[in-house]
Amino acid sequence: MGKPIRHEETRQAYDALLVVLAQSGDGRAAERLAIRWHPRLLRTARRLIGADLAQDVAQDSWVAIMRGLGRLRDQDRFAPWAFGILQRRCADAVRTAGRARARSAEMPEDVPADQRDELRKLDLARAMESLPREQALAAHLHYIEGLTISEIAAVQDVPPGTAKSRLFHARRALKLALLPTQADSKEKTNVQDR
Structure with a gap:
């Protein structure tokens, strides 16, 4: 018997297929890609910059991802590529906002x-x-x-x-x-x- 296929490998293959289809102009594939990935990008943005700016930054990232999707050569690298775009957008948002947080860590x-x-x-x-x-x-x-x-x-x-x-x-x-x-x-x- 061959090596069993892991769930993660199946998800990566599905994402790669969606990327190829979206690159060829399939709007439904692009929409499905956004449905699958927007929550993960939003969650990461919240973790990096807080809830206040996260929604806008995640949305801006999606615009950049969709615009740049045609330049992505290795469809299997969609996740690191998309998170890289998000990371740069988060850094830009933090620089522009000039935010600083200080919270107390004491438990009542x-x-x-x-x-x-x-x-x-x-x-x-x-x-x-x-x-x-x-x-x-x-x-x-x-x-x-x-x-x-x-x-x-x-x-x-x-x-x-x-x-x-x-x-x-x-x-x-x-x-x-x-x-x-x-x-x-x-x-x-x-x-x-x-």
Whole structure:
């Protein structure tokens, strides 16, 4: 028997087919490509620049993607190519807006158990925001979007070793940022158990 086809390979092949069809002028294929990819680009934009600008930047990115689709030579590289366009648009938006964020990372003392997961998600989001942009993007693309090291390298236009290093440093920084929160909640649990 041959090697089983992974779900990810099937999705990549389908995306490549949609790209070829869209490049040949098939409007339905372009629409289907947008339906499949807009949510991922929007989610990444939110992670990189926040919800305020994300929708506009994702939309601008789609316009650039559709305009440049005819120049994409390797249809299998659609994901890193599209994320690269989004990354550049996000960087432009941040530069133009000149935004700076500062948030408190303290967890309230008396948090009900059902809200702890939401607060942990907020802690993770804050920790991601504290990372340098390149590391945050590498972590998001790998852990949320499922891109490989080589695809991340293509998106960020760096060698694979640099992408791997960014991912390593992001992971280490996130662990350090989240450990005090985890230690605090364990300590609080131990104190309550006494």
